[in-house]
Amino acid sequence: MSASQAQIQLTVNGQQASVDVPPMKRLLDVLREDLGLTGAKEGCGEGECGSCSVRMNGELVNSCLVPILQAANARIETVEGLAIDAELHPLQKAFLECGGAQCGICTPGMLMAATHLLAHNPHPSIEEIREGLAGNLCRCTGFIKIFDSVIAAAAMGGNPTHAR
Amino acid sequence: MRGNPEAHQLIAPGTLSAVIAQLARAPGEWTPIAGGTELMVAHAAGRLTAPKLISLWSLPELSFLRVTENEISIGGGVTFGQIRSHSAIAADFPLLSRAASWIGSIANQNRATIAGNIVNGSPAADAPPALLVYDAEIELISQRGLRRLPYADFHLGYKRSVLMPDELALALHLPRRFAKHAQYLRKVGTRKAMAITKIALAATAIVENETITEIRLAAASVADRPIRLTATEAALIGKKLSSNTMREARKVLLNEVRPIDDIRSTAEYRKHVAANLLDEFLSELAIDSTHEGLSA
Numbered sequence: 001m002s003a004s005q006a007q008i009q010l011t012v013n014g015q016q017a018s019v020d021v022p023p024m025k026r027l028l029d030v031l032r033e034d035l036g037l038t039g040a041k042e043g044c045g046e047g048e049c050g051s052c053s054v055r056m057n058g059e060l061v062n063s064c065l066v067p068i069l070q071a072a073n074a075r076i077e078t079v080e081g082l083a084i085d086a087e088l089h090p091l092q093k094a095f096l097e098c099g100g101a102q103c104g105i106c107t108p109g110m111l112m113a114a115t116h117l118l119a120h121n122p123h124p125s126i127e128e129i130r131e132g133l134a135g136n137l138c139r140c141t142g143f144i145k146i147f148d149s150v151i152a153a154a155a156m157g158g159n160p161t162h163a164r
Numbered sequence: 165m166r167g168n169p170e171a172h173q174l175i176a177p178g179t180l181s182a183v184i185a186q187l188a189r190a191p192g193e194w195t196p197i198a199g200g201t202e203l204m205v206a207h208a209a210g211r212l213t214a215p216k217l218i219s220l221w222s223l224p225e226l227s228f229l230r231v232t233e234n235e236i237s238i239g240g241g242v243t244f245g246q247i248r249s250h251s252a253i254a255a256d257f258p259l260l261s262r263a264a265s266w267i268g269s270i271a272n273q274n275r276a277t278i279a280g281n282i283v284n285g286s287p288a289a290d291a292p293p294a295l296l297v298y299d300a301e302i303e304l305i306s307q308r309g310l311r312r313l314p315y316a317d318f319h320l321g322y323k324r325s326v327l328m329p330d331e332l333a334l335a336l337h338l339p340r341r342f343a344k345h346a347q348y349l350r351k352v353g354t355r356k357a358m359a360i361t362k363i364a365l366a367a368t369a370i371v372e373n374e375t376i377t378e379i380r381l382a383a384a385s386v387a388d389r390p391i392r393l394t395a396t397e398a399a400l401i402g403k404k405l406s407s408n409t410m411r412e413a414r415k416v417l418l419n420e421v422r423p424i425d426d427i428r429s430t431a432e433y434r435k436h437v438a439a440n441l442l443d444e445f446l447s448e449l450a451i452d453s454t455h456e457g458l459s460a
Contacts, residue, residue, distance in 0.1 A: 023174040067197070134358070160443055
């Protein structure tokens with residue numbers, strides 16, 4: 001059985017986008033396959049690892065669990081939207097400086113979860129950082145360097161409000 | 165990703181009345197999907213059998229939180245992220261706030277809804293024990309009308325409930341009369357975030373002159389559905405809080421719970437830990453009552 005396609009409009013990192021896809025196609029796959037944004041990664045595909053984290057209408061979500069129809073007219077932010085031109089986001093700078101990224105698979109999700117955390121809580125405690133990133137798994141760093149990166153980014157002024 | 169998105173229809177009628185009209189036209193044909201934290205997992209694994217899905221996500225009629233003098237009503241589409249950040253829920257129903265805060269991760273809490281947690285019917289679900297010890301009522305809606313019943317009567321067995329194929333869970337209603345109760349909730353799992361419960365116990369109680377005058381106990385993962393431990397409650401009500409009472413209650417609980425062995429734990433472990441959690445709650449209660457402070 002074949003379901004009909006749906007014409008979906010959404011805003012991704014401030015840009016209008018339109019896709020013609022099956023309504024049950026995952027937001028993750030639309031980002032990667034239809035829009036060419038391969039920052040969000042598929043780790044577990046079941047909402048456990050957070051490597052596909054993006055923000056949808058300002059809320060952190062696992063894009064592997066969002067059918068694209070539910071993202072119709074939504075505002076999506078992905079890791080590709082963090083840096084402004086060549087200027088890295090403070091979190092990206094901090095991850096580089098503190099060794100918060102090793103193999104890099106979890107990094108886009110970590111950055112989005114950390115962005116979400118700092119948007120709500122510009123100076124989180126270590127406990128709050130641990131909770132904010134608890135849905136994001138890393139098999140390289142042992143997490144400590146990631147927590148250090150978030151602390152460093154918060155000290156740098158954390159989370160500049162993007163105009164877009 | 166083993167599921168095929170082209171094998172499923174998904175529609176989003178956009179209003180509650182349009183959704184229940186669609187359900188009424190062909191009861192059982194359409195599977196409601198809200199935040200997808202259950203069904204999209206099945207989809208990715210190729211286990212989603214429902215060919216036709218109907219979206220409830222962001223329906224305004226299911227997204228309300230209403231505080232009146234006597235109760236707090238939570239729309240079925242309210243997410244656990246919204247529940248944990250709601251100050252009136254935190255003040256009156258702290259166990260529900262706490263349960264919301266340890267469901268999955270932040271990203272899951274932003275999508276998982278309270279009605280989804282209930283109608284999915286898992287015996288291990290996080291919200292049900294708290295709802296049970298607060299005497300919550302559940303309101304169901306279909307084109308035939310509304311009905312409201314004690315949440316304790318909702319589940320009938322493993323993944324079975326009174327919900328008819330044309331019905332949706334419209335709201336949970338929590339009576340605001342637990343401010344003076346001692347309250348307890350503990351979840352035992354492998355880690356704080358993401359872990360599905362091995363065993364959880366919730367309780368509300370009132371102790372007067374060292375005697376238990378009111379007690380409600382509910383547990384997850386000890387039966388085929390979330391349950392009130394009514395036999396254990398009966399062994400405690402009207403009793404002095406003594407070590408003898410606690411020993412007796414422990415015995416009753418060990419007979420009352422019927423956990424299973426599964427990938428997360430064993431029946432034996434679950435029984436013992438359930439009894440230990442009861443001991444912990446009753447010990448806290450005994451300490452609090454001798455200090456005459458009843459907030460746990």
